Amino acid sequence: MSAHEPPTSPSIPKFRYSAALASGIEAQWQDYWQQHRTFEAPNPAGPLAEPQKVAGRPKLFVVDMFPYPSGAGLHVGHPLGYIGTDVYSRYKRMKGFNVLHALGYDSFGLPAEQHAIATGVHPRTNTDANISNMRRQLRRLGLGHDDRRSVCTTDEDFYKWTQWIFLQIHGSWFDTDARRARPINDLVDEFSSGRRSTPDGRSWSDLSNDERADIIDSHRLVYLSDAPVNWCPGLGTILANEEVTAEGRSDIGNYPVFKRNMRQWTMRITAYADRLIDDLDRLDWPEPIKLMQRNWIGRSEGARVRFATQVGDIEVFTTRPDTLFGATFMVLSPEHPLVESLTTTEQRTLVNQYRAEAAAAGDTARMDDSREKTGVFTGAYATNPVNGAAIPVWIADYVLMGYGTGAIMAVPSGDQRDFDFARRFDLSIVATQMPPDSWFEQHGIEPSVSCAMWPEAFVGEGTYVNSANNEVTLDGPRSMADAKSIINTWLAEHNLGEPTVTYKLRDWLFSRQRYWGEPFPIVYDDDGRAHAVPLSELPVLLPELDDFRPQALDPDDAVTEPIPPLARVEHWRTVTLDLGDGPRSYRREVNVMPQWAGSCWYEVRYLDPTNTTSFVDSEVEKYWMGPSAPGHTGGVDLYVGGVEHAVLHLLYSRFWHKVLYDLGHVSSEEPFHRLFNQGYIQAYAYRDARGQAVPAHEVIEANGSYSWNGEAVTREYGKMGKSLKNIVTPDEMYDEYGADTFRLYEMSMGPLEVSRPWNTRDVIGMQRFLQRFWRNVVDEDTGACKAQDVTCPEELRRHLHKCIAGVDSDMDGLKFNTAISKLIELNNELTQWINAGNATPREIVEPMVQMIAPLCPHFGEELWRRLGHQESITFVPFPVADPALLVSDTIELPVQINGKVRSRLVVSASTGEQEVIDAVMADEKVRTATNGKQIVKTIVVPGRMVNIVIK
């Protein structure tokens, strides 16, 4: 392993740790690992079983978020997380763990398809080229991945199982009593045995086949719905709610998105809303991500309440049933089904006009809350169930049909929107809670239960007023929770309402009108009824296409019906199958699955990538992902990725995993037990006077201002990207410094979870450190190992053990930046010792090499070999600190006077408190400072410091 090309320049010693030397070393060790299959992790069972290697080691499953193989290749920001997980995995191998670390590719998706449309090149060709380039770039980084497990979602034997999971979901329903998914046949049994009654109460045997199928289909966890969807003509496909930005545009491409009705496959993720929220408490995730998921799911607890009208009850959902007595009017969504029958003759013209306007304005316009409130009176009145008051019924577009029941009871005294509406249209406002005096004081008005002077609604805890009828009263001081519970009980007793929970989360639109995705394993019969393709027919392969274009659509064309590319492949679209009643002709589903499908379960396939009989061997899944203790969710031990998938990938994959768990296919309840959000590496970009980006690496800084070609430019900070001309690639770093220096720099820049700016100029610092380290072990001229079995000074030995203890705990906590500085400090001290003419103590450098190995694996392997070891350093145990060397005999105590350090005192570590005080009082500087002052107090923090308080 030591025959490297000598560096080209004659003035540089032959064995200096230069970029050229590093590159040679790195290439050789990468080959070594590949030949020796160093990172192939043994499985306990299944096709990759090596049970004897599994035995006696704890396991660790580390996963990076699934990358999309972009055509642009990697820039230095991309590998940050991969390096972090690699360092951690290598560290854990040295701590005795059986580590599974692999990286696959989320290779279906829009960019490859858009590229195919533009160039006519098959997306597979392009995707494969991108993957090989990315594999090449990552191999050069020296990542310890098990390459056998590098799956791609576009592989036929991968998407076979994506389709299989789809059919599992299609073949199940959610039992709301058991709070879990069950096979759909259980539901058929329940209906046919009479344990469960049919929707209209007829017996199961009296129903026609079609009627039965309708009932069953309506219970499936994935179902066809003809409902409003997010239609994005610019992409030629619909999008999930999570893929639409707050501005009503597509997350990808920023095209306009329109609401329209289309028949789509929809995943019943809402059935899992409660478990998706509740189980967050059992996960080791960053709190902000949990919060984002909670907010996205948006559980609100309240009550459904029915208000009687002449044409039937209006049902509302409210989170504040305790304010029912203050409901002075109702507001219905313009699309509410009762509007038609409620509206009086006199109001009809106005109402129709308003409804037309509301329909014309897009969702986005309606959501613009800076607008003034609009609305129209229907002419009808409803009865407030708690006090019998006749209250007017209005329609207004701020009430959305898609949330709750599409109707609200308006309590203007307690809700700001209702308050605004009431003031605008002069509707009455009745207080149900008396705000505290401080509230009135803040608003500069006299306390009054009359709302006439109130400038805004009062939301909060207050004494209840005006809230009683003959049977129930809330009046007086009481908590909101009590009041809600009292009124809910009363409502239930009188059959006027009941406690309910609603969610913001909507079901997941799962169809995409594209080509480059998994085909649905679904066919339709002549009646248009969907059937599952038999498992034996999987995978349903994508047909070849010559032309990948969806029909050309204007991004603003909201009305034209989309025709997916697969609809044009007539020979593929029609298929003859025997689904139990003889061979018949069926038509295939022509939509494809969204990109999220493959990433919903890929981590499971890492476990058993070559299994042809199951998506994963259950024993293998249990070993790598099973719960570690009763009550533990199980799942990946460490999942690292960016925060941008907080409500997309991380919500969808949890949902799929829970379905698989319910059906008994996995033993883990959650896919990712511990989540770590890495920061981003960003970069400066520069623009000239015209606002054009200029090449960032050509910009010169002088005295805090920046220039390019002699022209002043302005600096901005953001993502690396082509358009900003500020990309730095790993390849440039490999050439200039080698992979180990690059890895070390990325890890040293700051905490892994924090975003930070890239600064090529700083990389040199880590290069110098490795050079000094190298020079301490290797003779730069001869390449000979300098380490000798000599005794080293006690102080250096103590420093080593302190370093071991610190690096060990830093690496365990993913704090690589501080681990690196500890190694640099130790190396600096070692350098001084050696520069003073001493030999290199083997006792110091061997543990140092072991400690640097996870960070700079090629460097570590090479030095380990040069130190005379024949085995790879990968599984050499991490050094252990000697506790006896961590405590020192003497300590330096800072002495503070009134909190300011005035002196330092070296004392024996065993000095008692009184002795310390005596020594402090004898100190010259202390005597000067305290001279003539009264000592009020003396604080001694054992082993840490002394503080004297004087007056």
Place this chain on the structure above:
RNA sequence: GCCCGAGUGGCGGAAUGGCAGACGCGACGGAUUCAAAAUCCGUUGUUCGAAAGGGCGUGUGGGUUCAAGUCCCACCUCGGGCACCA
């Protein structure tokens, strides 16, 4: 508007409530060199001072404490998420 997260030297960043600025970059000075690069040694928060030494310093203003970058309250700025959600 609501909810998170973050503000520390010229820069990236360290600091279980206990010596603020570890480590690295940059800058400055020195050694080596014909010279440079590389390497090695040293200085480097700011301010007053010739020096010894002192004052001030972690976004701003208050507070708790013997002691606050760290805890509490209010505010400012930046980044992110959600947004007429009943």
